Amino acid sequence: MIHAENLTKRYGERTALDSVSFDVKPGLVTGFLGPNGAGKSTTMRLIVGLDRATSGSVTVNGRRYAEHAAPLREVGVLLDAKAVHRGRSAFDHLLAMGATHGIGRKRVDEVIALTGLESVAKKRVGGFSLGMGQRLGIAAALLGDPATLILDEPVNGLDPEGVVWVRNLARHLAREGRTVFLSSHLMSEMAQTADHIIVLGRGRVIADESVETIMARAKGDAVRVRTPHAAQLTPLLAEQSASVTGTAADLLEVHGIPAARIGEIAAASGVILHELTPLDGSLEDAYMALTQDEVEYRDTAAAAPTPEVVR
Numbered sequence: 001m002i003h004a005e006n007l008t009k010r011y012g013e014r015t016a017l018d019s020v021s022f023d024v025k026p027g028l029v030t031g032f033l034g035p036n037g038a039g040k041s042t043t044m045r046l047i048v049g050l051d052r053a054t055s056g057s058v059t060v061n062g063r064r065y066a067e068h069a070a071p072l073r074e075v076g077v078l079l080d081a082k083a084v085h086r087g088r089s090a091f092d093h094l095l096a097m098g099a100t101h102g103i104g105r106k107r108v109d110e111v112i113a114l115t116g117l118e119s120v121a122k123k124r125v126g127g128f129s130l131g132m133g134q135r136l137g138i139a140a141a142l143l144g145d146p147a148t149l150i151l152d153e154p155v156n157g158l159d160p161e162g163v164v165w166v167r168n169l170a171r172h173l174a175r176e177g178r179t180v181f182l183s184s185h186l187m188s189e190m191a192q193t194a195d196h197i198i199v200l201g202r203g204r205v206i207a208d209e210s211v212e213t214i215m216a217r218a219k220g221d222a223v224r225v226r227t228p229h230a231a232q233l234t235p236l237l238a239e240q241s242a243s244v245t246g247t248a249a250d251l252l253e254v255h256g257i258p259a260a261r262i263g264e265i266a267a268a269s270g271v272i273l274h275e276l277t278p279l280d281g282s283l284e285d286a287y288m289a290l291t292q293d294e295v296e297y298r299d300t301a302a303a304a305p306t307p308e309v310v311r
């Protein structure tokens with residue numbers, strides 16, 4: 001459990017975090033989202049005592065990180081996967097970390113196996129690819145078998161198989177009752193991994209909700225209709241105040257009336273339908289809507305109104 005209360009961090013004139021409060025609960029994967037510069041890394045650094053808050057407080061499992069006698073056993077952290085002695089092997093790196101907490105070879109071997117690093121465990125970390133470095137960072141986070149895991153961009157640099165592996169691992173750790181807090185810019189990945197989402201924008205919490213709630217809000221009223229009689233159906237739907245966009249010769253996107261009504265109108269006129277699909281909103285849509293005023297750097301093309309899109 002992570003509990004942040006009115007957490008504020010200023011760097012000179014710049015307010016990186018502005019009275020941020022949230023709880024990250026056990027048994028769930030909580031995703032931490034926000035545009036570049038929103039304050040995610042700052043928050044994670046404050047949680048593990050790598051930086052000092054200007055005001056407010058944050059505790060992990062009921063205590064400030066520095067107050068834990070054996071922090072590795074309480075909180076596993078992946079913040080900067082490159083912050084490793086590059087001349088050491090992965091095995092020696094983990095063994096040296098474990099030595100500070102009485103963690104021995106057996107557990108080191110276990111986390112090496114768990115993260116798929118067996119074949120490179122004796123190689124110098126300096127020669128590791130980005131993905132191998134990420135796996136080593138995750139191995140280090142798991143070393144103390146902690147109840148809380150904080151992973152900053154854990155899928156960064158991983159190949160598709162590695163991404164799925166992190167997803168399954170995060171979900172498995174949460175099912176075991178652990179608190180799993182992870183940041184990512186990959187929205188589709190977050191939608192499949194997280195149960196709950198906290199979104200920061202310019203140093204403030206702008207959403208703290210279940211993924212289900214956020215997605216339900218994003219759900220639009222669009223319906224995809226595939227028909228060989230698109231030209232005949234379009235005016236019939238328009239008569240019912242629907243807005244219709246042709247996205248291909250036989251494909252329409254319809255807004256303003258439900259799928260069932262579209263089916264009835266088509267049937268009444270003998271129009272054959274090959275597909276009638278209500279379209280779900282995506283976490284990406286929801287995130288974009290939430291953060292549209294919060295982005296620190298935006299190029300003007302990206303800020304232009306979105307044209308009709310084929311989904």
Ligand SMILES: Nc1ncnc2c1ncn2[C@@H]1O[C@H](COP(=O)(O)OP(=O)(O)OP(=O)(O)O)[C@@H](O)[C@H]1O
Pocket residue numbers: 011014015016034035036037038039040041042043
């Ligand atoms: N050491 C520092 N000195 C001065 N300003 C800083 C420092 N660290 C962070 N900041 C500023 O604080 C704000 C929050 O930065 P932070 O790195 O926490 O954002 P983030 O959400 O992690 O971004 P990203 O997605 O790009 O990693 C930014 O405006 C950043 O420029």
